[in-house]
Amino acid sequence: EAGVAQSPRYKIIEKRQSVAFWCNPISGHATLYWYQQILGQGPKLLIQFQNNGVVDDSQLPKDRFSAERLKGVDSTLKIQPAKLEDSAVYLCASRQQAYGYTFGSGTRLTVV
Amino acid sequence: DQQVKQNSPSLSVQEGRISILNCDYTNSMFDYFLWYKKYPAEGPTFLISISSIKDKNEDGRFTVFLNKSAKHLSLHIVPSQPGDSAVYFCAASAAGSARQLTFGSGTQLTVLP
Numbered sequence: 001e002a003g004v005a006q007s008p009r010y011k012i013i014e015k016r017q018s019v020a021f022w023c024n025p026i027s028g029h030a031t032l033y034w035y036q037q038i039l040g041q042g043p044k045l046l047i048q049f050q051n052n053g054v055v056d057d058s059q060l061p062k063d064r065f066s067a068e069r070l071k072g073v074d075s076t077l078k079i080q081p082a083k084l085e086d087s088a089v090y091l092c093a094s095r096q097q098a099y100g101y102t103f104g105s106g107t108r109l110t111v112v
Numbered sequence: 113d114q115q116v117k118q119n120s121p122s123l124s125v126q127e128g129r130i131s132i133l134n135c136d137y138t139n140s141m142f143d144y145f146l147w148y149k150k151y152p153a154e155g156p157t158f159l160i161s162i163s164s165i166k167d168k169n170e171d172g173r174f175t176v177f178l179n180k181s182a183k184h185l186s187l188h189i190v191p192s193q194p195g196d197s198a199v200y201f202c203a204a205s206a207a208g209s210a211r212q213l214t215f216g217s218g219t220q221l222t223v224l225p
Contacts, residue, residue: 004155033212042116042201042215043156056212091155101146101213103155 002026004104006092012110018080021107025073025094029102031055032069034077035091037106043091049075082111115139116204118216126224131189133219135202138183142204146213147176147187150199159200160187192223 005024013019025032030051035043046065048055051072060067064083069075079086089106117136125131133147143164148156162169162176162185169176175188189196202216 009153031211040121040217042118042203042217043213044215045212048212093155095211101158103148103157105153105155108153 004092004094004102006090006104006107008107009105010108010110012112013082015084015111016081018078019082019109020076020078021090021092021109023075023077023092023104025075025092026096026102029094029096030072031095032075033093033095033101034067034075035093035103037089037091039088046077046090079109082109084111087111113138114217115142116202116214116216118202118219120219121217122220122222124222124224125192127194128191131187131192131196131221131223133187133189133200133202133221135185135187135216136183137185137204139204139206139214140183141206142214143207144205144211145176145178145185146203146205147174148201148203148215149196150201150218156201189221192221194223194225197221197223 032049034046037043047057047060047067049069052069067077089108091106093101093103146161147159149159150156160171160174178185199218201218203213205211
């Protein structure tokens with residue numbers, strides 16, 4: 001079974017620029033999550049999708065972050081404009097069964 | 113408000129000895145707990161889990177203990193191996209929360225050869 005694919009692996013941008021991350025979940029996994037992991041902290045949920053609908057985006061900074069999951073498969077997470085404090089690893093995870101989370105390798109974003 | 117806390121940022125253990133990683137939680141609605149292991153430049157990988165109806169779950173060298181009254185869980189690794197060196201995250205979820213995971217801040221385990 002192929003894992004959760006994420007790209008790019010690394011990204012360096014200047015503050016106020018925009019950036020987008022892509023995630024391809026495991027085939028058949030209806031639930032998809034984006035987490036933000038700041039250095040020294042645990043992953044924090046940004047948004048949860050069920051198929052192509054948003055289940056929870058209460059922790060997504062909507063003034064600068066947006067996410068979509070077209071056709072209930074791939075997902076993109078965008079930041080526009082980026083701030084220095086957005087430097088983090090962005091993790092995508094998908095789930096089929098009740099507890100079976102699988103994480104991707106993440107995208108490490110550095111905002112300078 | 114940290115609902116899941118791992119108070120030890122790091123732990124060093126000699127190879128062959130027991131590693132004990134601790135985790136405390138405050139939300140009494142949590143009913144499922146998981147441990148994830150993370151190597152640098154990789155995503156977290158699932159290690160072991162426990163439901164709140166149990167107080168112990170074992171999988172090979174890994175055992176998780178849950179003390180609901182103390183809102184405390186621990187991960188025991190016996191014997192510890194150098195390949196176990198990684199960051200370990202405790203996570204919890206609650207029924208009705210769409211099974212979202214709330215993570216602790218992690219503990220860096222170093223197993224010395």
